[in-house]
Amino acid sequence: MLGSFRNYIDYTVGVGAYLMSKFVKSSMAQKLTPLDNISKLSPTVTRVLGQNPSSFTLLGTNTYLVGSGEKKVLIDTGEKNIPKYIDLLKEALGTCKIDSIIITHWHGDHVGGIPDILKITNKNIPIYKIKRPDIEVENQSELYNYVEDGYIIKTDGATLKMIATPGHTMDHAVVYLEEEKALFSGDCVLGEGTSVFEDLYTYMNSLNILLSLNPEIIYPGHGPVIKSPKDKITEYIKHRNQREEQILKCLEGKEYMTSMDITNNVYTDINLSVKIGAWNNVRNHLSKLLKEKKITEISNDRYKLN
Structure with a gap:
């Protein structure tokens, strides 16, 4: 009985935390840095804004096309059923093709767009993700190529290393672009405000992992590019x-x-x-x-x- 009660409390508090984060972020809404729908951030990185603004996602989910050639890796996919995002993604691609997808974590604003993206590309492309340890079978598990910490994906001009950084969620991964010493931080570190987390102990460890990588720039899952990574991560800690x-x-x-x-x-x-x-x-x-x-x-x- 006590266990059931505590589970109920955990659920209630979790909902409360989500609502708190919405409240806090909505108060920031007028102060958010404007972002273009499509932004060429480096010779190999293009950001496509997910067109899903909300108090929880700030101006929307940042998705990234990575690579210098015809084949691109897509990092995160935004939410489902957003035709404007798919149109922007096709515009950003031009004649290029998505060769593979990397997912930073299971939240719907990062994985929801997978079915829509598969409709405009090769349905057999690999989708790389770290497995959730907290449930036996996750949604869309049949689509994922589950990988371990340190897994490397290569495309033209880009070597991408997936690094396990649990805490925000227990399956969270950041992606390190070796050629540019750039870090795609998912929701571990945001461009504005602070992140929420499922487990603070592991989250703090993950922040220290990010520090040890010593990136020169961070491309976050939400918000603007972080040009002083060490300062931002240290601020979080x-x-x-x-x-x-x-x-x-x-x-x-x-x-x-x-x-x-x-x-x-x-x-x-x-x-x-x-x-x-x-x-x-x-x-x-x-x-x-x-x-x-x-x-x-x-x-x-x-x-x-x-």
């Missing part, structure tokens, strides 16, 4: 570390605190409509701190410092 320090400080000298006690202490300037999302952030931090043995859960949802 610093933000999470500051929040963690606040949580640890809350627990100092206390016999115990619940996750909501901590939320009320850390997030003092938010209204009730977004507090459930803040609670989800706190619970993610607590889960990370438990794994690091910095705190103990002495009973159900009661935490103390070690």
